[in-house]
Amino acid sequence: MSLKLGVPSKGRLMEKSFAWFEKRGITLSRTGSDREYAGHVDGVDGVSLVLLSAGEIPRELAAGRIHLGITGTDLVHEKLPRWEQQVQEVAPLGFGQADLIIAVPACWVDVDTLDDLDAASSAFRARHGHRLRIATKYHRLVREFLTDAGVADFALVDSQGATEGTVKNETAEAIADITSTGETLRANHLKILSDGVILKSQATLWRSRTAAYGPSEKKALDAIMERLG
Ligand SMILES: Nc1ncnc2c1ncn2[C@@H]1O[C@H](COP(=O)(O)OP(=O)(O)OP(=O)(O)O)[C@@H](O)[C@H]1O
Ligand SMILES: O=P(O)(O)OC[C@H]1O[C@H](OP(=O)(O)OP(=O)(O)O)[C@H](O)[C@@H]1O
Structure with missing residues (x-):
């Protein structure tokens, strides 16, 4: 052996x-x-x-x-x-x-932290009748992190690749993915929440x-x- x-x-x-x-x-x-x-x-x-x-x-x-x-x-x-x-x-x-992070559209000027995301997700649900969608392939880590941070009104949607594109494609409002240089996030007009680093890998x-x-x-x-x- x-x-x-x-x-x-x-x-x-x-x-x-x-x-x-x-x-x-x-x-x-x-x-x-x-x-x-x-x-x-x-x-x-x-x-x-x-x-x-x-x-x-x-x-x-x-x-x-x-x-x-x-x-x-x-x-x-x-x-x-x-x-x-x-x-x-x-x-x-x-x-x-690479860092596993949570990012939202750069144009969401009122959303910079997890607390802001929590407020935005409650408002989003009230307005649209469904939960704010976060695209990711890291379901366990993201759910645990957001739940611990007190963010409640979200739904995870599965994305196994090109996750940053889901916001533009309107299949999600936010994403949780790996970033290294940050280029993919920038190119897709997304910004990392200031307290949105889930894991350094x-x-x-x-x-x-x-x-x-x-x-x-x-x-x-x-x-x-x-x-x-
Ligand atoms: N842009 C990046 N820079 C550095 N490391 C990265 C980057 N993106 C992903 N990784 C890391 O590389 C590892 C493998 O991810 P990668 O996406 O390359 O696997 P993969 O080629 O998709 O694997 P599979 O063969 O299962 O499809 C992960 O641990 C991830 O954190
Ligand atoms: O911060 P950056 O340096 O731009 O790198 C980040 C990108 O690299 C990985 O994607 P990958 O190349 O593995 O393609 P994928 O979309 O198939 O996961 C990751 O999912 C990001 O999309």
Whole structure:
């Protein structure tokens, strides 16, 4: 049996994850054709590479199907209730930094804080007969954050991509999404609420608390940990 290391198979986290391990003397590589999700690990014995979507890595860690995995804090916190019981944070990796935020149309001059949003959402419901809609793919984190902040009259609508476009398309009045440079928000005439940062995320190496660690997996894990020093 080998220690299974889950790494994003494409997208912004893949290359940086490979480079992060390379710096520590561990070479990850994709094998086979461009489209084949097979990989190889050199520089440490007993480790196999599992290439997966960043969004699926939390579930695979929690199920114990991989021992280690790289994905963003946002995805672990969103997808795993009581994540601390299922995974352990091994190391923040210093890339993939992004903030999960709440944003409203820049032209809403009276709405700059969560309190303002609460007032606006009550007024919105009274006026339109339905709740103010917030588009997001982070349902759990957003609901928890708004409920704790005392914002009540909202409805979450699902958006799995191009979330900032939902306001212009009139399928939502506000959004909760990841931002890094802020360019997408600006381009879509949205502003972040001053107290609207839900979570600061970055790519992180996680260890599964539920996976089985036999002698060979323990040995491989120790060898990796030594490299991380
Ligand atoms: N603009 C950004 N800058 C930096 N990191 C980002 C940015 N947008 C998203 N991320 C982070 O990248 C990680 C993966 O998100 P991303 O959207 O790249 O996955 P994905 O490619 O959609 O995954 P999947 O393969 O599941 O579709 C998340 O943890 C997220 O916080
Ligand atoms: O603040 P910025 O630097 O502009 O980055 C933010 C954008 O990056 C991500 O989108 P992604 O590129 O993953 O596309 P998506 O719409 O498919 O999620 C995120 O969902 C934002 O839309």
